Amino acid sequence: MIPSISGKKAPLKITACVPKSDPPAASGDPSKSISLLINPSELSLKRKTDFTKCTPMGDPATGRNFARMQPDTLTFNTTFDGTGVVPVPVDSTLPLEVEDQLEALNKVVYVYEGTDHQPNVVQIVWGTLLFNGRLTSFDIEYTLFRPSGAPVRAKVSMSFQGFKTKKEATLEANASSPDLSHAVIVQDGDTLPLLCYRIYGDSSYYIDVARFNGLHAFRALKPGATLHFPPLG
Structure with a gap:
């Protein structure tokens, strides 16, 4: 007071x-x-x-x-x-x-x-x-x-x-907003739907993210690879 x-x-x-x-x-x-x-x-x-x-x-x-x-x-x-x-x-x-x-x-x-x-x-x-x-x-x-x-x-x-x-x-922001672009280094055990859920709160964006990154075999992510997650439109 x-x-x-x-x-x-x-x-x-x-x-x-x-x-x-x-x-x-x-x-x-x-x-x-x-x-x-x-x-x-x-x-x-x-x-x-x-x-x-x-x-x-x-x-x-x-x-x-x-x-x-x-x-x-x-x-x-x-x-x-x-x-x-x-x-x-x-x-x-x-x-x-x-x-x-x-x-x-x-x-x-x-x-x-x-x-x-x-x-x-x-x-x-x-x-x-x-x-x-x-x-x-x-x-x-x-x-x-x-x-x-x-x-x-x-x-x-x-x-x-x-x-x-x-x-x-x-x-303070911790750069975690889904309205920001994110670069994520894939860890062992990560899947694209799981990463989409962590960032966007919705795993259904995995097809869009795969397309954005030019992925064809998105079910088997390579540990150490960098994926880019664009902001939601």
Whole structure:
């Protein structure tokens, strides 16, 4: 459970990750990190799965085939304050002026990283939450101003899309989906119907796989041979 903002406060911290680190690692550069003065009162974490558009022929109401998992989406709102009303922790490096606070945030989450050719991947830490992602939306609403017009309070809404390196995604997926191509080395005792059942969940595809691999004597597979199993159409 994420801790309440009451009592001793643990600020939500956003830190840019080291480019090309695998897995993503937070930078040790203080200029690439920001701790919020006012924590979110609410936080939304959304997950979504995709399914294929077509229902398989003869489907007995099991529904469409699973396609993939979408990246997680993290959304929250916070307030940046320059009135002096909100106590500032002694160890805080947040600037006093709201515009400077927003610019510090902007440098961490939004500024295009030239060496990596994309905005920063950031790590968001708060209580038990640890989320790696990239900014997808950044909305600022100024709500209080000095007589000069300088803003002294602003509401900020941010949304981040979860990020995984190719290595992390491959390990999680385990490359076992029937919607992917597979190369299998035949083991002693393997049969084509058995391999089709392992990969597709249906042994009846063995004729199509035999044809795809140019097999004529598919009943006697040669151990050590490599067979290719195409994705289901």
